[in-house]
Amino acid sequence: MALFLQFIIVLSFSLFPRIVEACAVCFSGKEESLEAFYLTTVLLTLLPLVMLSLIGYWLYRQYRKEENVS
Amino acid sequence: MTTTSSQSVLLATSESSLPRQPKRAEPPVSSGVIGMLLFMVTEVMFFGALISAYLVIRAGLDEWPPWGQPRLPIETTAINTLVLLVSGFLMSYSRNLFKKKNISEGRKWFGYSILLGTFFFISQGYEWAQLIKFGLTVSSSVYGGLFYLIIGAHGFHVIGTLAFLIYAWNRLGAPVNPITSEEIFPVQLLWYFVVCVWPVLYVLVYLD
Amino acid sequence: MSQATAAVKKDSQAEHHEELSFLYKYILPVDHKIIGMQYIFTGLIMAIIGGYFSYAFRMQLAFPGEVVPLYGLVGPGEYNMLITNHGTIMIFWVAMPVLIAGFGNYLIPLMIGCDDMVFPRLNRLSYQIFLVSALVLIASFFVTGGGFGGAWTSYPPLSSNAEYSLTDWGASLWILAVALEFVSFLLGGINFITTTMNARAPGMKMMDIPIAVWFIVIAVILFMASVGPLIAGAVMLFMDQRLGTSFFLPSGGGDPLLWQHLFWFFGHPEVYVVLLPTMGIVADVITVFSRKKLFGYRTVLYTAFATGGLSFVVWAHHQFIAGIDPRVANVFVVTTVLISIPLAEMMFSYIATLYGGSIELKTPMLWALGFLAAFLIGGVTGIYLGASALDIYFHDSYFVLAHFHYTFFPITIIGMFAALTFWFPKMFGRMMNETLGKIHFWGTFIPFNCIFLPLFFLGLAGQNRRVYNFQLYPDLATQDLQNIRIFATLSLVVMLIFQLVFIYNFFVSMFKGEKAPNNPWNANTLEWSIPSPPPHGNFKTLPTVYRGAYEYSVPGRELDYWPQNEAPK
Numbered sequence: 001m002a003l004f005l006q007f008i009i010v011l012s013f014s015l016f017p018r019i020v021e022a023c024a025v026c027f028s029g030k031e032e033s034l035e036a037f038y039l040t041t042v043l044l045t046l047l048p049l050v051m052l053s054l055i056g057y058w059l060y061r062q063y064r065k066e067e068n069v070s
Numbered sequence: 071m072t073t074t075s076s077q078s079v080l081l082a083t084s085e086s087s088l089p090r091q092p093k094r095a096e097p098p099v100s101s102g103v104i105g106m107l108l109f110m111v112t113e114v115m116f117f118g119a120l121i122s123a124y125l126v127i128r129a130g131l132d133e134w135p136p137w138g139q140p141r142l143p144i145e146t147t148a149i150n151t152l153v154l155l156v157s158g159f160l161m162s163y164s165r166n167l168f169k170k171k172n173i174s175e176g177r178k179w180f181g182y183s184i185l186l187g188t189f190f191f192i193s194q195g196y197e198w199a200q201l202i203k204f205g206l207t208v209s210s211s212v213y214g215g216l217f218y219l220i221i222g223a224h225g226f227h228v229i230g231t232l233a234f235l236i237y238a239w240n241r242l243g244a245p246v247n248p249i250t251s252e253e254i255f256p257v258q259l260l261w262y263f264v265v266c267v268w269p270v271l272y273v274l275v276y277l278d
Numbered sequence: 279m280s281q282a283t284a285a286v287k288k289d290s291q292a293e294h295h296e297e298l299s300f301l302y303k304y305i306l307p308v309d310h311k312i313i314g315m316q317y318i319f320t321g322l323i324m325a326i327i328g329g330y331f332s333y334a335f336r337m338q339l340a341f342p343g344e345v346v347p348l349y350g351l352v353g354p355g356e357y358n359m360l361i362t363n364h365g366t367i368m369i370f371w372v373a374m375p376v377l378i379a380g381f382g383n384y385l386i387p388l389m390i391g392c393d394d395m396v397f398p399r400l401n402r403l404s405y406q407i408f409l410v411s412a413l414v415l416i417a418s419f420f421v422t423g424g425g426f427g428g429a430w431t432s433y434p435p436l437s438s439n440a441e442y443s444l445t446d447w448g449a450s451l452w453i454l455a456v457a458l459e460f461v462s463f464l465l466g467g468i469n470f471i472t473t474t475m476n477a478r479a480p481g482m483k484m485m486d487i488p489i490a491v492w493f494i495v496i497a498v499i500l501f502m503a504s505v506g507p508l509i510a511g512a513v514m515l516f517m518d519q520r521l522g523t524s525f526f527l528p529s530g531g532g533d534p535l536l537w538q539h540l541f542w543f544f545g546h547p548e549v550y551v552v553l554l555p556t557m558g559i560v561a562d563v564i565t566v567f568s569r570k571k572l573f574g575y576r577t578v579l580y581t582a583f584a585t586g587g588l589s590f591v592v593w594a595h596h597q598f599i600a601g602i603d604p605r606v607a608n609v610f611v612v613t614t615v616l617i618s619i620p621l622a623e624m625m626f627s628y629i630a631t632l633y634g635g636s637i638e639l640k641t642p643m644l645w646a647l648g649f650l651a652a653f654l655i656g657g658v659t660g661i662y663l664g665a666s667a668l669d670i671y672f673h674d675s676y677f678v679l680a681h682f683h684y685t686f687f688p689i690t691i692i693g694m695f696a697a698l699t700f701w702f703p704k705m706f707g708r709m710m711n712e713t714l715g716k717i718h719f720w721g722t723f724i725p726f727n728c729i730f731l732p733l734f735f736l737g738l739a740g741q742n743r744r745v746y747n748f749q750l751y752p753d754l755a756t757q758d759l760q761n762i763r764i765f766a767t768l769s770l771v772v773m774l775i776f777q778l779v780f781i782y783n784f785f786v787s788m789f790k791g792e793k794a795p796n797n798p799w800n801a802n803t804l805e806w807s808i809p810s811p812p813p814h815g816n817f818k819t820l821p822t823v824y825r826g827a828y829e830y831s832v833p834g835r836e837l838d839y840w841p842q843n844e845a846p847k
């Protein structure tokens with residue numbers, strides 16, 4: 001448990017990153033742009049997972065039903 | 071297979087072309103429906119990407135819509151949206167009639183649905199002609215580019231699906247080589263998709 | 279399809295199985311085997327073009343400014359065109375058509391016991407679009423200005439504007455070819471999944487399907503769920519080039535980062551799209567040649583599902599230094615490192631399959647083992663690159679290049695040879711020459727390592743990718759670095775020469791090889807229960823499946839294999 005807590009604390013540092021000054025191209029532009037990129041990243045990442053799992057589950061149930069009947 | 075098929079050209083299946091023992095069980099979900107569902111996953115991702123592009127580009131600009139660009143006709147498009155939604159409902163109504171084996175009645179409502187879809191397409195085309203006259207073109211600004219990209223992508227889907235629907239409608243009651251109402255269900259599914267994605271685009275592009 | 283029309287069609291088709299004219303058999307086929315072989319042969323021809331390109335630009339790097347034999351002088355613009363099209367061809371026109379479309383078409387119906395794909399004409403259309411896309415790509419090398427030179431990722435604004443790319447029509451044809459190719463695989467992919475769902479032989483349950491088929495299907499699902507954004511991006515890029523829009527041009531209000539998002543959203547799942555078919559093929563090969571049951575069939579399958587799911591949430595690791603938010607980068611570091619867990623588990627399963635087996639080192643088995651060894655190096659070096667802090671140093675260096683060649687080369691080339699040598703008897707009804715096959719294996723595998731291992735060190739020394747002539751940079755122009763470049767290039771030449779052995783072996787065996795029996799490797803899966811090559815329509819009677827695909831060395835049986843369709847006593 002203690003180890004786990006340590007892990008969580010260390011992990012939480014990653015929520016407060018500093019800007020990497022050494023990196024010439026690490027800039028991010030306007031705050032609204034950043035938020036739009038956030039939003040679209042989440043949208044594009046979750047869409048296929050949600051759709052595929054829904055369709056997969058639906059097909060699984062249809063085929064399961066068929067197996068039970070026969 | 072090459073010449074005598076009674077099937078629509080692309081969705082011709084070879085599922086049960088082994089005329090020999092033992093029999094394969096009839097699948098619970100037909101191949102056409104599975105294929106169309108998978109195709110729709112790709113389509114949703116395609117429109118998801120267009121929506122993402124819209125959100126990102128919009129967030130990067132201070133003034134939206136950009137100065138000097140015409141405003142989009144919200145009211146007439148609202149009516150148009152309604153027409154498309156009704157078309158979708160009629161399609162689902164005809165599907166219900168097909169399920170009850172009432173083919174001729176179902177075919178009638180199927181036809182009305184196609185008519186409304188065609189109306190939607192024509193009036194969108196008229197709207198485009200007007201907008202071009204007012205100076206909103208693909209290259210006039212990134213706003214115009216996005217508008218024509220997103221609405222145009224939807225328009226392509228409308229006309230493509232309509233072509234399939236009209237073909238199916240024609241063949242449904244044909245005296246030679248008719249197709250069954252089950253076989254056109256995948257195309258109906260595609261029409262549902264085209265109808266359902268439009269309100270999202272309308273809210274995003276016109277209202278927002 | 280209603281029963282009545284189906285019955286009518288059955289009769290007409292049964293006759294058609296015999297009397298196909300040359301035109302319908304080879305030019306406009308609907309038979310999945312012919313279409314599969316068309317894909318494989320087109321892919322092999324494209325592989326020759328891609329390999330030739332790599333020869334030209336490697337020679338330029340080793341001996342800058344000198345005339346390359348069999349090519350001529352490589353100018354800076356031409357160098358860019360060569361590396362761009364080498365990458366594009368090898369991924370989109372070799373890995374995908376051969377491994378997924380080619381072997382998918384050939385193997386899926388044979389392995390699940392049906393006579394053809396569910397939508398045979400969609401399948402034919404898919405190949406025709408693919409062929410057109412390949413021709414468009416080849417045509418793009420010959421237009422004014424030459425082929426596109428903005429790297430296979432084609433980042434705007436370099437790619438979106440003819441003033442920057444200097445390849446006006448080359449760039450447009452390139453993006454058109456890529457978009458066409460994706461449409462083609464989309465159609466093929468619908469077919470693969472539907473066929474596997476609905477056309478399996480009676481008795482074949484989900485858990486009896488061979489891993490090769492499973493993995494091709496999972497790969498295709500990944501492809502279909504990820505390709506939409508790239509098609510959208512391709513349309514936008516094409517409009518930027520041709521219609522004067524500015525979706526990706528900051529000067530017109532667009533955002534160049536947007537393209538990177540759309541591209542890599544597809545681009546990373548794509549890595550797993552090409553990886554999984556090879557993984558599946560290797561699973562089949564190693565079980566056959568170690569005469570053992572696959573270790574943890576379900577585990578392997580679930581790891582593939584986990585890989586597929588995670589592959590959608592790792593893509594931004596290509597953009598760590600592209601200006602994305604560091605907080606987003608953190609999330610993607612975690613997911614990137616996470617995805618190595620299911621893949622490592624898959625590797626362990628394969629190694630456990632080998633452990634204690636009676637291993638027969640036939641040529642396909644050598645290729646399969648070579649794949650496991652080489653891919654391991656590629657996978658392990660990927661973990662370093664997944665850390666965003668390290669990536670700042672490694673990004674766009676030869677370390678990255680060596681890393682992804684250590685993944686893509688085993689996947690594409692080694693995996694392709696494993697599959698080709700394994701299924702060659704089934705495809706052409708003749709055996710390949712074992713001795714020549716082994717010479718070819720060692721002549722490819724050793725030079726491959728000699729090419730790419732040194733490149734890791736060049737990358738650590740700070741050598742950047744996509745540089746035409748390193749002599750222009752004093753820090754990189756030193757003699758010891760140049761020696762490494764020359765060594766890598768000479769290894770490439772040796773490897774390319776050894777491919778002639780394969781070409782000779784392939785064509786001579788195809789016509790003059792020893793006749794192959796139905797089941798030369800004593801394998802279990804359904805395709806080995808029918809004559810080699812399989813007749814049109816594949817199975818005389820629809821086979822019934824009684825057991826899983828990997829019942830090797832079952833105790834209490836005198837034969838050490840147990841075909842899936844053999845009825846229990």
